Amino acid sequence: xxxxxxxxRIWKRRAILCAVPAFLLVSGIDALPDPIAPKGPLRSVxxxxxxxxxxxxxxxxxxxxxxxxxxWLSADFYDEQGIKRDxxxxxxxxxxxxxQKFVQFRHMNYYIRMCSPLHREAAADFANYMAAQRETELxxxxxxxxFANNLELTLPAEGxxxxxxxxxxxxxxxxxxxxxxxxxxxxxxxxxxxxxxxxKLP
Amino acid sequence: MKEKRSWSAFFExxxxxxxxxxxxxxxxxxxxxxVLVYGLVWLRDAHFWFSNQGVVSVETMTANQPATMxxxxxxxxxxxxxxxxxxxxxxLNAVLLTLGCFGQLQAAFIFFWLVSFQNRNSLIGDxxxxxxxxxxxxxxxxxLDRCYSVTRLLEPVASRIPRCSEAAWPIRLxxxxxxxxxxxxxxxxxxxxxxxxxxxxxxxxxMHDNFGRGPLPAFLMETEWLxxxxxxxxxxxxxxxxFLLFFSRTRCxxxxxxxxxxxxxxxxxxxxxxxxxxMLGLLAFTKPEDxxxxxRWTRKHNPxxxxxxxxxxxxxxxxxxxxxxxxxxxxxxxSGGVPTSEDDFIEVEPEDFFPR
Numbered sequence: 001x002x003x004x005x006x007x008x009r010i011w012k013r014r015a016i017l018c019a020v021p022a023f024l025l026v027s028g029i030d031a032l033p034d035p036i037a038p039k040g041p042l043r044s045v046x047x048x049x050x051x052x053x054x055x056x057x058x059x060x061x062x063x064x065x066x067x068x069x070x071x072w073l074s075a076d077f078y079d080e081q082g083i084k085r086d087x088x089x090x091x092x093x094x095x096x097x098x099x100q101k102f103v104q105f106r107h108m109n110y111y112i113r114m115c116s117p118l119h120r121e122a123a124a125d126f127a128n129y130m131a132a133q134r135e136t137e138l139x140x141x142x143x144x145x146x147f148a149n150n151l152e153l154t155l156p157a158e159g160x161x162x163x164x165x166x167x168x169x170x171x172x173x174x175x176x177x178x179x180x181x182x183x184x185x186x187x188x189x190x191x192x193x194x195x196x197x198x199x200k201l202p
Numbered sequence: 203m204k205e206k207r208s209w210s211a212f213f214e215x216x217x218x219x220x221x222x223x224x225x226x227x228x229x230x231x232x233x234x235x236x237v238l239v240y241g242l243v244w245l246r247d248a249h250f251w252f253s254n255q256g257v258v259s260v261e262t263m264t265a266n267q268p269a270t271m272x273x274x275x276x277x278x279x280x281x282x283x284x285x286x287x288x289x290x291x292x293x294l295n296a297v298l299l300t301l302g303c304f305g306q307l308q309a310a311f312i313f314f315w316l317v318s319f320q321n322r323n324s325l326i327g328d329x330x331x332x333x334x335x336x337x338x339x340x341x342x343x344x345x346l347d348r349c350y351s352v353t354r355l356l357e358p359v360a361s362r363i364p365r366c367s368e369a370a371w372p373i374r375l376x377x378x379x380x381x382x383x384x385x386x387x388x389x390x391x392x393x394x395x396x397x398x399x400x401x402x403x404x405x406x407x408x409m410h411d412n413f414g415r416g417p418l419p420a421f422l423m424e425t426e427w428l429x430x431x432x433x434x435x436x437x438x439x440x441x442x443x444x445f446l447l448f449f450s451r452t453r454c455x456x457x458x459x460x461x462x463x464x465x466x467x468x469x470x471x472x473x474x475x476x477x478x479x480x481m482l483g484l485l486a487f488t489k490p491e492d493x494x495x496x497x498r499w500t501r502k503h504n505p506x507x508x509x510x511x512x513x514x515x516x517x518x519x520x521x522x523x524x525x526x527x528x529x530x531x532x533x534x535x536x537s538g539g540v541p542t543s544e545d546d547f548i549e550v551e552p553e554d555f556f557p558r
Contacts, residue, residue, distance in 0.1 A: 013218070016371050020217060024378055031386035035393055051270035054317040055339055057332045060383050062440075064390035064397065066405040093411035098472065101411075103243060105474040106251065106326040108411070113325040121262040122325055129257045153408060159399025161426050164408075 234300030302351020
């Protein structure tokens, strides 16, 4: 019995001695910044292993590339006749209190992610969700046109530290979801309305 | 002549050395409380984020993620009721973990829930979610209930497992993870032009949605050399922390420096619970002697506590000679202030307790 226990202990020890360096390798490669991370099959194996075990992490940039960008979403609601019935804007986080920022931290992350062109399908889901929330017997079926808006500070080259008065801010508005995408609207090829909700220079 | 130890022997000793059970208890309580706050914030908008009536469908999420990402909500229809039940169970797991009731099992459940919820809607997550998930994974392997726990309290004194030290490898995993985070962050910053030229902190300061939590003196962001010094200073601290934390002579300085860094970021930025989970991670570098020192210090500076009897002071850890961790006062009191067996004693120097 004691011998069996000893055997178990030895095998457990050996397993730990292999598992810890393996963890170090998988996590270490995973956390390497993109420019120096290895590419190819090793990377792919490491990523899959991390995902299956639930221990993936990715590089820790922590403001390594500071981009001063204020992002917010806006939406226009149209009824079946194409009449604009309502508009909506996501919070402008500069104006939100500290407590609200804490409680709505997930919303902040979500709206920022939604502004990325990588999440087109998620934008469609969000537009449909909002339409479903606002539909009533009076409005009938609603269509939502979703926009990503941003106000970005152009960083100077050569590490210059500019005075706030010299900052150059660039604004942009992009359509994220077009409810009429499936409909042939070429005849009505009018550009979508651009909204500038509460756009303020900081 | 001293025998030279090989790297593998050193590594083995490092992994299987005794760890402070108090450190495990500290991580357990801290992590349990943080998960509670984290889960309550999720619960507020749970249906909005995770249910099939929410903002993102399971089909969209699975289409945008690799097949290796798993979640219980990919297999079971995430209707609002099911989401509420799962989140409530997770919160219950967090409470039980905090109390030390089958801690390892609770940590395993929390890990399962965190992976499931985070993969169900990855659009609301960021780096701190990874830290929470990884910490839950590490806690699964730690001796969490061996002190300051309900499990230990309910055990009959006679059948209690002696509080000898356990292998340190689960704590080492946390320490390795902390080092990886700091090194990765420092490395990313060193590769970034704005951090190289020293202007980064100034532009991070302009991000008013995240920055500007507590007021900062105006001169801090008006003096060019001070801005560059702050930028390079932050980068150097992040790069040095892993080395400071792993060397015994600089370990305490590393912990203090790290906590100051995170407290200053907590003061100036809105980053939810990130700074708190990182500070908890820094506490994984504490050793048994830190707790002994802290206990002595509190006894010395507590005017309401009578001086304990000398015989109490002579009690020490029973069993193996791997640790010189003294017994807790409550254990001494439970046994009537007298040792239960000869093993309750180890040899100690009087100077340890009665400094000259």
